[in-house]
Amino acid sequence: MKNQDLYNYILGIADNSLILGQRLGELCGHGPNLETDIALTNIALDLFGQTRSYYQYAARIAGDGKTEDDVAMLRVERDYKNVLLVEQPNTHFGHVIARQYLFDVFHLLLMTELQNSKDETLAAVARKGIKEVSYHQRFSGDWLKRLGDGTEESRTKMQEAIDHFWPYTAELFDTTESDQKMIKSGIGVDVSLLKESYYKEVTETLEEATLDVPENPYFKKGGKQGIHTEHMGFLLTELQYMQRTYPNMSW
């Protein structure tokens, strides 16, 4: 492939939205009330919308008549580039909110910078998505505060969720070789530079939510290299089920 690095770079962004959207899709109809069901579905729809624009672009780069669905659904697990954070399961609503918030803050910072990409298509997707993503962060941030500063039970659950996901945050700021090439050429965003703003924002919200900022210095990584957690295979089994069982058909 001629633009392998650009292709990899796009997947690095797109896969996060796809996998998180897939997790949120599991929840549809099972939320704590109709209002949160509707809001979480909205977020999933935004993520799938963005992801389709990225994969359509990636499919064009890949050539060979590839479609967005080929790129999204017909890779082996090792070729998915999403961070470990987004593939973690919906253990309870506190986990859903913690995972969402810890991703949303990053996502908004990324989209803000991506608007300035030299790649017109990526910049356009970012410009279109930024309003959506800032709504996501408002939604998850508000719920973080509600659950943190709600009842004793909810604070315990929310603190446990934040502690659980904290080790997955550092990976957001790693860059792969392809990322570095794209940063050099003015297409990619140097996510390592977003780290400070990220932890500042997260710390402020946690404090407002009366939650402790975890002090755990041990972080987990691997997703960007395609080394995922044990949850990922099951998620992909569902995602890919139809495409694998009935290859080469239109739906």
Next chain:
Amino acid sequence: MSEKEVKNMEEIFEARIARDEKIEPKDWMPEKYRKTHIRQISQHAHSEVVGMLPEGNWITRAPSLRRKAALLAKVQDEAGHGLYLYSATETLGISREELYDQLHSGKAKYSSIFNYPSITWADIGAIGWLVDGAAIINQVALCGTSFGPYARAMVRICKEESFHQRQGYEIMLTLCNGTPEQKEMAQDALNRWWWPSLMMFGPRDEDSPHTAQSMKWKLKRKTNDELRQQFVDQTVPQADILGITIPDPDMTYNPETGHYEFGEIDWDEFWQVVKGHGPCNKERMEARVGAWERGSWVREAAMSYAEKQEKKKIAKAS
């Protein structure tokens, strides 16, 4: 109010219905009218919410990103319908908690069709085409119903449902124009969803206990059998276009009446599912009750947080 006064009010009320005037929540209404409406509108709301489950079952497995997004949006619409139907019910003086209690305890019913399993992707097409198709026929008839909030909710819901139905039919069309395997999947879905869809219109007129009163109050404007016939007449030609066969050997067109005559519905199956012994009654209730119970700490936290915020505001002001 004395008995004579009540009788007088009832007469005025009946006359308003006869003139096709809308009844609004603050208007006087007979207790039985209120109760019947709480029963029917909440039953409709519950159906929307339980109806999210068989389709939600396919969100993670939808065959393409386009279909996945469309299905998510559809299920989300159903949640929205549930919301405004619950709101319409609340105007009659009952809380959402009470309504949920009725659903979870099995006191309130929901449409039996959602007690059937969605086991292949074609079922998502068949549900849109047949189940939403049948629902629209029921609901268009309700747009002219006498209770204002219900009639207005119906107008809005019908618009979205007809979009869902077209989407479902389009899924079927894509399958029927696809590979033999896909077409077979479509036929199989039609075989399984056809009879339950006919049952959606309820028992035969002579076995329907509420029809007479509901017709009088214009809560219903056509009988179960009339609506069922309308559905059959509309759907048979659509199956012909798809090139799949309605699973009814007795189906014949009567050129004199202009109607399709169809075979006998299995009423034993109908009553079995209504009474709670269908393929998924238990699973649907477990899913609803489970979601509600798992969410209780979240709802409590939200209430507690709102109270704290309110206190802070008051403290700041004073």
